[in-house]
Amino acid sequence: MAKVIVRASIHPAIGVARVGSSEVAYLLAPQVPYPPPRPVDSSHDARGLLKREAVEFRIYGYDKDDNVVAELTADNADITWHVHVANSKATWFKFRHAMDLETLKDTIIERRNPGIVDPEERRGLVIDPGRRSISGRNQGGAAEYRFDTGTFKGMPVDLGEIRTGEAGRLLFLSGHGISRSPSGAPPFVGSENDPFGNATDWHDDVADGPVDATVRVNGTEIPTEGAWVVSAPPNYAPDLKSWRTFHDLLTDLYVDAKWLPPKDSISFTEDVYTILARLSSLQWVNRAFAAVFGHSGPFDFCDGAHIERISKIHGGATADVFKPLRMAIFKIFREQTPDPSDPAAWPWLYGDSFGTGDPSDRYQNLALGGERLRYLKAWSEGDFVADWGKVPSPPKVIDDYPLRDQPATLDRAALDFCAADAFHPGIELTWPMRHLSIYAKPFRIARATGPEPDYGTHLDAGTATGPKGPLHGQFPGSLTRWMLLPWQIDTGGCLAGYDDKLVYDAPSFWPSRVPNFVLSHANYKRAVDPSLPREERINAFLERRSWFFPLNSLAQDWGEHLIHQFGTMGVVEAYPGVAGDPDFPPVIYVETHPGTKNKAPAAVSGAVVPPPSPPSPADLRAQAAGFADEADRAAVRRMRFGR
Secondary structure, three states: OOOOOOEEEEEOOEEEEEOOOOOOOEEEOOOOOOOOOOOOOOOEOOOOOEOEEEEEEEEEEEOOOOOEEEEEOOOOOEEEEEEOOEEOHHHOEOOOOOOOOHHHOOOEEEEOOOOOOOHHHHHOOOEOOOOEEEEOOOOOOOHHHEOOOEEEOOEEEOOOEEEEOOOOOEEEEOOOOOOEOOOOOOOOOOOOOOOOOEOOOOEOOOOEEEEEEEEEEOOEEEOEEOEEEEEEOOOOOOOOOOOOEHHHHHHHHHHHOOOOOOOOOOEHHHHHHHHHHHHHHHHHOOHHHHHHHOOOOOOOOOOHHHHHHHOOOOOHHHHOOOHHHHHHHHHHEOEOOOOOOOOOOEOOEEOOOOOOOOOOOOOOEOOEOHHHHHHHHHHHOOOOEOOOOOOOOOOOOHHHOOHHHHHHHHHHHHHHOOEOOOOOOOOOOOHHHHOHHHEEEOOEEOEOOOOOOOOOOEEEHHHHHOOOOOOOOEOOOOOHHHOOEOHHHHHHHOOEOOOOOOOOOOOEOOOOOOOOEEOOHHHHHHHOOOOOOHHHHHHHHHOOEEOOHHHOOOHHHHHHHHHHHHHHOOEEEEEEOOOOOOOOOOEEEEEEOOOOOOOOOOOOOOOOOOOOOOOOHHHHHHHHOOOOOHHHHHHHHHHHHOO
16 A cells, blocks of 8 residues: 655755856755765866856655655656745854854854944845745746845845756755955955954855745645755865764764764764774865875875774784774874863864964864764774675765665755864854754754844844844844855965964865865876876875965965955866876876866965065975965964954
């Protein structure tokens, strides 16, 4: 007897689309946690402009026992999609740092554009084109499907569009990454309060809001659980995952709240290896990670011989030959304790409070915590399932997953490629997302049921996190308003190597989304050329250059340049390596840059504007981290952190 569908649900529960400068070309956002590598040269269009990432939403029908019965498409249901996105950054409060940190509980911030006090004028800062609806197969392109009727100070702003595919599934495409000021105001004015990423008289086209659907099966309307869509900055290393993903973060949140059960047993392959391997994957976007966790490095977690030592209990439980190695690796990780965090501990990533001026703050550096701390601790003690090489590779496309697993897989994939590293503020979303009150259930954003209170001209930490604050029911534009304005200032200003006592580009903020140092295409060609001397090939492979090199400017200007040039920046993609050669991996991640791909490599690695006089030791340290000199690094620090 066929199971009866009594309700439906939209997945992914939180979908993430990304901006791009290409007018028509786009890619599909990841739908599985381990998709195949993005094909080389597929990130830019024929003109060298960055493609947008569209997110596809699907609907699944459930029976009375919450079993998945079928995907609902245009083949077996009548579906009308409804989407409402908005951008309210310019009327929201400024970002200084995460407001939920215990050590920063006295934080008070003012609204952006504080000079505008008239309520009607402030409403003119909200870009809200209203709700759009779409139904049928292969629809899109018409004016009624575009979110381009919202305005900023009367100026039209395009927040994206909706389409449907052959099966009637929804596609959401974001805006084109356009940020501007109607009056031509600069994006950074040092004399203002909290000037970094809080530009007066500016807007961008990042947005968010609810995704709903009216669904009828055999003429009967089915209650349908809605989703949420977020548009975000580009992903310049699309195959790489952040060391801590948004899915990791929310799993910790829900397990701690008992919304999800903790895992009964710890799998080396699924739980432990992923934590370690992500350190090695960052070799392609950060030079310090390449030296330590990269190919043939001392902690190369992609090396088969190294994995063999740490993936099983050698000699039986009594001998456990490599337990000291597992324990040593575990102890190198930083745990979040009341003691000051050590920047040399793993991972080499900044924390939420970095730059606040108190080096003893325990949130200065990212820590190992939550479920992943439990996984690594159990592994270090020998309490894990040694299943390396015994677990089948997961499917590469969503339709190859069993039907029952597809909804959760879509939910995970959308968040697995989002960074939950330093919420300062982050790339896609920031610190409010770690509060349970944001959600109605796991991965489902709680909707507002009434008008939002007027929080006045300033917001303090107690109100922000309190029972009557903004971390409860959400409106269109509520999630992205906490991010920086314009978004390019954050992409160009959250770098690595701010500390003048460190030699290379570490710690870092979120290199998996915005690379620090990359392997240039020219050096890749030298590395794989068998006609060249071996030492020259190895040196070419090991050399990295600043991802920002094409901007040809001081680091303090990178954010402003990206407002106009973000769409022509390089993307790190997977190229064929050298099979069977210990000096080179079989897959090499290389920057594909439409403007520099076929040019000679830069003569200077890292520094884009060499100082006019012989560099001092401090200048050399700054250049090793990608800055022009120590004065440039100090200028970026002042801009980013006000000191």
